[in-house]
Amino acid sequence: MALTRRKLAGFSALTLASFVASQAATPAHAEWHPFATTATKSKGFSHWLSDITLTGLIDGGIMANPARPTDGYNYGNFFADHANQAQLNQVVLTLQKANTGDASEYQVGFTLQGIYGSDSRYYHLVGISDQEWNARYQLIPAQAHVDVHLPWATDGGLDMQVGILQAPMGVEVMDPTARPFYTLAYTSQYSVPFEHVGAMFNWHVNKTVDVTFGIDTGNQVTFGSSDNNSRPAGYFGINLNNLLGGKLKIVELSRVGPENPTSTVAGYGYTGRVSNQAERFWNDINATLQVNDRLSVTAEFNYLHDQGTRTPYGSSGPFKSADAWSVVTFLSYVVSPSVTFNYRGEIYRDNNNLMVTTFTGNNSYMNAIAGRGYTTYSNGGQASDRGTTYGELTLGINYHPDLGKHVRVFALRPEIRFDRSLNNTHVFNGGRNNGMFTFGGDAMIGF
Template sequence: MGAYCTEWEDSMKLISHVLTIIVCSVGVAVALKPVAARAQVTIFQKSGPSSDFDAWLQGITLTGQIEGGIDANPARPDNGINFGNFLGDHANQVQLNQVALTLARAIDPTKAEYQIGFTLEALYGSDARYYHLLGISDHMTSDRYQLIPAQAHVDTHLPWLTKGGLNMQAGILQAPMGVETLDPTTRPFYSLAYTSEYSVPFQHVGAMFKWHVIDMLDVTFGIDTGNQTTFGRSDNNDAPAGYFGFNLNNLAHGKLTIIELSRVGPEDSVKVLGSPANHLNRFWNDINATYAITDKLSVTGEFNYLHDDGLRADTTSFVSFLSYKITPTLTFNYRGEIYRDNTGLFVASFLTNRAYMQAVAGIPAPAESAPPTTYGELTLGVTYKPDLGHHIRVFEIRPEIRFDRSLNGTTPFNDGRNTGVFTFGGDAVLGF
C-alpha cells in the first residue's frame, strides 16, 4: 500500500508539473505574440520595397507544442510496464511525452520556381527515448525525459522534369512510412498500433525526394544510413538503405488517397550477426488508403509486411481506422489491428530508458519479449478539439480505451500472466 501511495503521489506531482507547463505555455503564447509582431516590424519594415530575401525571412515561423498522457492498467504489472506500448509504457504513471519547438521556413510545391526552406525541431520528453539517432543524442542522458533533434533538414523545390517539379529534404528526417507519426496532432490516439511501433522505421539521416509526376501521381524515393543510425561507428552496419514508392492523389472525385512505400537495406547490427549484417537486407512494405465517405466520416486501411534476412523473421499486419465527427469540436475514433510476429523477435518492451537504443546498436539490453504471437488490438476514443483562439494554435484532449489480446494462446501481458490486457487513459496536447 505504501508503494502504491508513493507512486500515486509521484504521478500527482507530475500532473501538477504538466498542468503548470501548459498554463505557462498559454500565458507565454498570449504574451509573446504582440512582442513578436513588434519585433518583426523592427527587423523587416523598410521605407522602400522589400527584397526577395526580406520576404523569405518573413516566411519563417516558430511554433511550440506540449503533450502529456497516461496509460492506466488495472492489472498493475509487477515490473510497471505496459507490454507492447512505447509511448505509454509506464503503467499508471503520468508522463510528459513531448515539449517540442519548431523553427521552419516552408516551401510551396505549387509554385513552379526554385525555392529553399528548412525545418529545425527540438523535442524533450519521454517519447524521445525511442526516436534517437545513434551517435547524436543517444548517450546524452539515461533519464526518462530526454532530448533529441526531431528534425533538422534543408528543403528545396526544383521545377524540373514536370510541371509539379521535384521536392527534396536532406538532413535529419522523420521516417515517412506508415499512418501514425511522432506528432500527436496527426494521429487519432495517444497510444500507437503495433505496426507503428515495430514494423516501420522512426528516424533517418539522409535525403528524401518526392517527384510530382502529374496531379494524380507522386513518386517517392530516398537514401539514408539506416533506421536511427548515422555514420562510421554510429552506424550498426556499413551499408545504406533506401525508399521507393508512390502516392495516388484525389481519386474517386477527391475522396480517396493511396500511399505505398517500400524500403530495403541492411538494418541488423554487426555486433549481433557479424559481417553478414552488411548484406542481409530487411524489406519493409506499407500501403495505406484513406477514403472520405462523407464530410464527417472517413476510413483508413493499412497493410504492412516486413521480412528480415538476417533474423529470418517476418511480421504481417492490417490496421483499420475510422473517424466520425460528432460535432465541430468532438470526433469519435476507432482503431482495430491484427499483427503477427512470427518469431517473437520484434514485439518487446524495453525496461530501462536507454534499452531501446542499445538494442538498435546491437548492445544487450534489458527487455521483456514474447514467443511467436498473433496480436489483436482494439482502441476506442474521442478527440475534443475546441478552437480556443487567443493565439492557441491547437488544443486537444483525447481519452481512449484499449484492449489487447493474444489470438494464439500465448501470455505476453502483465509480466507474462495474461493472454489479454485492458488499458485506459489518453493525453492532452497544447500548441501555440
C-alpha cells in the same frame, strides 16, 4: 507541433490521422513569424526571412492498467509504457521556413525541431543523442533538414529534403496532433522506421501520381562507427492522389537495406560482415477514403521480412528469419466542430516473437539499435517458433475546442484500449495474462 513527415511539401500522405488533425484538432490560427516586418512587399533575403515561423507544443498523458503488472509496464506500448504513471511525452519547438510558393519557382526552406520528453527515448540517432541521457525524459534533434523545391521535368516539379528526417512510412506519426490516439498500433511501433539521416525526394509526375525515393544511413543510425553496419538503405514508392473525385488517396512505400547491428548477427555464429548482406524489407500500403464531410476511413497493410534477425529453435539451429505482417483499420467521425470519435482495430502477426517486445530501461531501445547490451521482456517464456498473433482495439474521443487566436491547438484525447494474444500466448501484465485492458489518454496545448 506544426510539422511532421507528412505535412512537409512533397511528402504528405492523406491518412486518417492527418485528416483528424487538420480538419478538427488544429484551429486555423496564424503562426508566430519572428522575422516578419511591415514591409510585406520587400524582396530578397528580408522577404525570405518573413516566412519563418516558430511553433511549440506540450503533450502529456497516462494509461491506467487495472491489472497492475508486476513489472510496471504496459506490454507492447512505447509512448505509454509505464502503467499507471503520468508522463510528459513531448515539449516541442519547431522553427520552419516552408516552401509554399508557386510550383514553377525555385524554393529553399528548412526545418529545425527539438523535442524533450519521454517519447524521445525511441527517436534518437546513434552517434548524435543516444548516449547523452539515461533518464526517462530525454532531448533529441527530431528534425534538421534543408528543403528544396526544383521546378524540373513536370509542372509539379521535384521536392528534396536533406538532413535529419522523420521516416515517411506508415499512417501514425510521432507528432501527437497528426494522429488520432495517444497510443500507437503495433505496426507503427515495430514495423516502420522512425528517424533517418539522408535525403528524400518526391517527384510530382502529375495531379494523380507522386513518386517517392530516397537514401539514408539506416533506421536511427548515422555514419562510421555510429552506423550499426556499413551499408546504406533506401525508399521507393508511389502516391495515387485525387482518386474518386478527390475522395481517395493510396500511398505505397517500400524500403530495403541492412538494419541489424554487426555484433548481433555475429553473436549467432556469423561473421560481422553478414550484417551488410542481411537485408530488411519493409512494405506498407494504406488507403484513405473521405466518405463524406464527417466520416473518413483508412486501411493499412504492412509486411516486414528480415534476413538478419534470427533465432535458434533450441540450443542449436536451424535458423529462421524474422517475419511480421499486419492489417490496421481506422475510422474517424466528426460529431461536432469540437468533438471527433476515433476507432482503430489491428491484427499483428509476429511469426517468430522477434518484433514485439517491451524495452525495460530508458536506453534499452536505442542500445538494441546500436548493438549494445539492453534489457527487454519479449515473449513471456513462450517458444519462439510458436509466434504470436496480437489483436488490438482502441476507441477514443478527440475534444478540440477553439481557444482563440493565441492557442494554435488544444485537445483532450481520452481512450480505451483492448490488447489480446489471439493464440493464447501469455505476454501481458508481467507474463500473467493473454490480454490487457488499459484506459487513459493525453492532453496537448500548442502555440
